[in-house]
Amino acid sequence: MRSISTRLAAWYALAATVTLACLFVVGYQLLESYLIHGLDLLNTAEFEQIRARLGPDYKTLSLDVVNQRIRTTTEYASVLFYFDVNIPKHSTVFYSANLRGRVIPDVPKKHRYDASVPGIGPLRVAEFLLPPFDVTIATSSAQVFKVMDGYVEVCTGLLIAMLAVSTVIGFGLSWLALRPVRLIRETASRIGSDNLSERIPIAGVRDEISELARLLNQMFNRLESSFKQVRRFAAEASHELKTPLSLVRLQAEKLLVDGRLSPADEDSVQMQLEELARLNQIIEELLFLSRAEARAITLQLKPQDPCRFLHTFGQDARVLAEHHGRVFVLVREGEGLAAFEAQRIRQVLLNLLANAVAASPRDGVITLRSTFGSGVWRVSVEDQGAGVPPSERERIFERFVRLGERSGDESGSGLGLAICRSIIELHRGRIWAEAAAGGQGLKVVFEIPATGLVPQGIAESIASAGGERVPSREGEPVPLSEETET
Ligand SMILES: Nc1ncnc2c1ncn2[C@@H]1O[C@H](COP(=O)(O)OP(=O)(O)OP(=O)(O)O)[C@@H](O)[C@H]1O
Ligand SMILES: [Mg+2]
Structure with missing residues (x-):
């Protein structure tokens, strides 16, 4: 059980059920001894009645008279009581017919005890001395056991109900008790280096x-x-x-x-x-x-079609790539609007391009791909260099992190990608690195929320202008609108 609330509920249910079970056990003992004591009182009352009927001079009476007097006294009570009156080691004076020839067992040195007679059932027996007679009176205790069995059944049902109810109550209580802890957890998980001003709400009570x-x-x-x-x-x-x-x-x-x-x-x-x-x-x-x-930079984010921006950047990128003996390809798929600050996104793309140029082999192809879909404008810069191992792909966005051979190259500081991430986050977007499509090289991708579709009039004016052409990989001009469309 990993959750504290489950553990609390279980402990609560267990404690409540065990307490109730203990009370039921004590109740069982008390009720049973109370009922047995009642039977003892009945036996004693019956004996007192026999003694009174025999009178103080019973020793002078003949055995037949004694038998006669006892019979008349116990006749009406034969449903409830069993009698055995005898002179020890001598003769039986009176023996009740409802015993049907069976003997009430004797427990030496005990005057009140439980016994069981086959065919009659459990009995509560009481022995009295009325010298020279021994008077044994027994009452059926079957009803007592029936009552006790009923008690056990009711208690078991109540214990099961208690377990169920206390589990539910336990869950409710632990949910209530742990509410402030959940609040603390939720708030604490929201607090990060970029959001340090938030605080945990504190309840009025001091606990x-x-x-x-x-x-x-x-x-x-x-x-x-x-x-x-x-x-x-x-x-x-x-x-x-x-x-x-x-x-x-x-x-x-x-x-x-x-x-x-x-x-x-x-x-x-x-x-x-x-x-x-x-x-x-x-x-x-x-x-x-x-x-x-410190959130001291505010960008002028205005929704715009990145088409012209990409075209201009593509021209500069091609020159830069050619200068270093690399091939630059611009692929534009889909159309849409995105809110961005052109100068900042240019800074990001220039750094991604510089990284790709530095990582690419001679005549390596660097592909800049721009797509619209799922509510985002997605741009990726892909090269055919040595790439970055998966374990380092997140680390390269940290400050001053430079990997491999290029770390000996004094031209960079290792701040480029950290700045790229900062700029993209200021645009409410995200940036990450993954393996390039062919498995070789690195692909750095960023996404910025798209703000809508290009209005029809603007799309047509761009298409009719026809002047926006980016050199293709082979150096042949290809109109932007004819670039790989999906
Ligand atoms: N396309 C890539 N292929 C292989 N490794 C790359 C690529 N882009 C970045 N890296 C690795 O990530 C490191 C960090 O890149 P980043 O742009 O932050 O710094 P830099 O290019 O070294 O210096 P700066 O951009 O500050 O001039 C690079 O030094 C390089 O090791
Ligand atoms: Mg760089």
Whole structure:
């Protein structure tokens, strides 16, 4: 049983049922002894009646007279009582006919006991001394056992009902008792690094659970302030570094402009300037990431048809790919509108393209595919490079993560995909990496919610313009509207 509520319900049901069972057992003992005591009283009353009828001078009477007196006294009671009056080791004085020749068993040294006579059933026996007679009077205890059997049946039924009812009540109670815990769990699972301001609601009463919620809220307060400090530090450090860096760059440029450096010094200053430019870019990127995390960046998201945007990007991408000896292919399937900021999506695509170019072999094909469907605009960039092992496909979106041979390549900082994810999340979309279609190479895919279909008039004007043509893989111009359609 893994759930606490199930365990609580089971314990509750068990405790309630066992308590009731104990009460029933005690009740059984009391009722039985009460009923048996009643039979003893009856036997005693009957004996008192016989003694009274025999009178104080019964010792002077003949045995026949004694028999006669006992018979007349017990006649009316023969349905209830069994009698055996005798003089020990001598003779039987009176023997009731309802015993049908059977003997009431004797238990030595006991005057009140239970016995069973075949053909008659269970009896409660009482022995009395009326010297020189021994008077044995017995009453059937079958009714007592019948009552006790009925009691057991009723109690068993009640115990089963109790078990069922207490299980239901136990579940209800544990559901109520654990409600605050569920609330804590739901709220805590919503609180993440991007949503640290949410707090667990605290009930008015001061109990253990509200105390726990208060402690958790205090922990979230501390976490939030630490996160804020870290973000502020990253943002401020990046910002503060920019000014001295600009000054160093200006100084270096001045040295070059003055022209008083030897060729060797000039080379080294040139190298410094390149490194400075790289450092500057890293700072810009870190600044962007910390501002995006602090939700300090708001995008101008306007619904638009990505057709023109993709066409323009495709032209630039082709030039860039050709420059590095790679082949670029743009495939556009379906039409629709998506709310995006062109400049930011261009930044994402440029980084994906740069990664694909760096990973691709010479003459490798890089495919940019844009599709609309299931309420999203989906764009993927696929290459024919070495790819990324499945276990690393999520890690490459972390900051400063660079894999394999390229990690020796000093041109990148490992921030590109982290920025891509930030930008796509600002567009309320998602981005991930998977194996390329042929099994070789990497395919990075992002999705942004689609906002509708392209209005008819706009679609026609784009088609009639006819000027939007992207070079195909072979270098032949293909109108956008004729690209692979599905
Ligand atoms: N298409 C790809 N094929 C193989 N590996 C890739 C591909 N794209 C990214 N990677 C791996 O993921 C790492 C992280 O990529 P990311 O774009 O974040 O950083 P970068 O390209 O190294 O540097 P930056 O983009 O900041 O200049 C890369 O260093 C590379 O190892
Ligand atoms: Mg990159």
